[in-house]
Amino acid sequence: MELHLSAISEAIAVVKQLEAELKVLVRMLNDSRHRLRVDAIFELEFRHEPKVDEAAPIPVRRLEGSDAVDAAIDVLTCITMKETQNAKETLRSPGVVGLPREVIDKIIETNELRSKLEMLIGKIKKPKDRRMVWRKFEAISPKQAMRCTPILKNPQNINFFWTDTGTSGSRHVASDLVKEWEELFFELHDRRPTMADAPKGSVEEGFMTAIDLLRKLGHEQVAIWRPVKPHIRARVREGEAPVRPIISSVPFVYDIDECKFAPTIKPLLSYDVVTARRKSAGREPLLEKYPYIKKMNLYQYREPHRVYGPLVQKAESDSFPASIDE
Numbered sequence: 072m073e074l075h076l077s078a079i080s081e082a083i084a085v086v087k088q089l090e091a092e093l094k095v096l097v098r099m100l101n102d103s104r105h106r107l108r109v110d111a112i113f114e115l116e117f118r119h120e121p122k123v124d125e126a127a128p129i130p131v132r133r134l135e136g137s138d139a140v141d142a143a144i145d146v147l148t149c150i151t152m153k154e155t156q157n158a159k160e161t162l163r164s165p166g167v168v169g170l171p172r173e174v175i176d177k178i179i180e181t182n183e184l185r186s187k188l189e190m191l192i193g194k195i196k197k198p199k200d201r202r203m204v205w206r207k208f209e210a211i212s213p214k215q216a217m218r219c220t221p222i223l224k225n226p227q228n229i230n231f232f233w234t235d236t237g238t239s240g241s242r243h244v245a246s247d248l249v250k251e252w253e254e255l256f257f258e259l260h261d262r263r264p265t266m267a268d269a270p271k272g273s274v275e276e277g278f279m280t281a282i283d284l285l286r287k288l289g290h291e292q293v294a295i296w297r298p299v300k301p302h303i304r305a306r307v308r309e310g311e312a313p314v315r316p317i318i319s320s321v322p323f324v325y326d327i328d329e330c331k332f333a334p335t336i337k338p339l340l341s342y343d344v345v346t347a348r349r350k351s352a353g354r355e356p357l358l359e360k361y362p363y364i365k366k367m368n369l370y371q372y373r374e375p376h377r378v379y380g381p382l383v384q385k386a387e388s389d390s391f392p393a394s395i396d397e
Contacts, residue, residue: 078191078192078194078195079195079200079203079204081191082188082191082192082195082204083204083207085184085187085188085191086188086204086207086208086211086216088184089150089181089184089185089188089216090150090208092177092180092181092184093148093150093181095177096147096148096174096177096178096181097144097148099173099174099177100143100144100147100148100170100174101144103170103171103173103174104140106170106171106327107140107143107168107169107170107327108168108169108327108333109139109140109143109166109167109168109169110166110167110168110169110333110334110336111133111166111167111336111338112133112134112139112142112143112146112164112165112166112167112168112322113131113132113133113134113164113165113166113231113338113339114131114132114133114134114142114164115129115130115131115163115164116130117153117155117156117157117160118157118160118300127344128341128342128343128344129233129300129301129341129342130341131339131340131341131342133338139166142164142166143164143166143168143322145162145164146162146163146164146166146321146322147168147178147220147321147322147324149162149215150211150212150215150216151209151210151211151212151215152210152211152212156212158212160300161212161214161215161218161320162212162215163303163320163321164320164321164322165231165303165305165319165320165321165322165339166322166323167226167229167322167323167324167325167333167334167336168322168323168324168325169324169325169326169327169330169333170324170325170326170327171326171327171328172326172328172329175222175324175325175326178220178222178324179222181220182219182220182222185216185217185218185219186219188216188217189217192204192213192217197254197258198255199258218320218321220321220322220324221317221318221319221321221323221324222323222324222325223307223309223323223324223325224309224310224325224326224329225309225310225325225329225330226307226308226309226323226325226330226334227308227309227310227334227335228306228307228308228314228334228335228336228337229305229306229307229308229323229334229335229336229337230305230306230336230337231303231304231305231319231336231337231338231339232303232304232305232306232337232339233301233302233303233304233339233340233342234301234302234303234304240294240295240296240297240358241294241295242292242293242294242382243292243293243294243295243382244290244291244292244293244380244381244382245285245286245288245289245290245291245292245293246286246288246289246290248285248293248369249282249285249286252278252281252282252285253282256275256278256279256282277366281364281366281367281369284363284364285364285369288363288371289379290379290380290381291371291377291378291379292372292377292378292379292380292382293363293369293370293371293372294357294358294369294370294371294372295367295368295369295370296358296362296368296369296370297368301342302318302320303318303319303320303339304316304317304318304319305317305319305323307323356373357372357373357376358370358371358372358373359371359372359373
């Protein structure tokens, strides 16, 4: 409990510090507008709905002139919700921007704060305790607060593209989810869940039924899979280093004094779900066709891909984490 309280208090302090440093960054960016080089910035509208429409296209507009500069400054510094922004989506304006060295240094400082905030939030295991952090601030977007700005040293080529999936999934062990859901129920109702006192047709009954179904799977690994907006990526070549894919919902930035020439950029195009599905056709699905627990978007893996036991920790990647960025 002391660890949670300490992490909560420290996270709140870091958010306050981040807000202050981002205000400084806004001033620095505006003061050096004439020195910014916006090689590309792409505007994506909010969906205005809490649920993702899997069939909806996503229009992309390339901004120019002062509109491009304004959009770049906004997405590099904004961690609060826009009036038209749904709580489940984030501000996304990918692009490429050359900045003065002193601005890059300030972005490095704010990235360190964002990373520290992500680490502290990761220590707070209970959702209600995490909400205690965000409720201290007005209309803040947790994902926008924790995502870092990717800084490039010698960009040569940057090719933007959409991933061909409109889903987001996470792997879990069924028995771990049972414990997690029972604890959540206990937090909400101050008692351990039982079917006996759950009213027929109630949310509680549905929740308990889901827990009972999940308990039957034991230590089998399962997936929670839901539709989301497709992710934006970029294949980036820096100097002689191999090309690497990087999550790119915010602009890449680089030191304009070190890179006299803008990198070659393949622009982000509007997303067309028909084209995306055509590209992914023929791939063997990992999950069963129908959910094991529909209300929870919970699926079993198909028999050839079914695994039992603890999750294996993935090795660290150079990419920025999708869980934060997207």
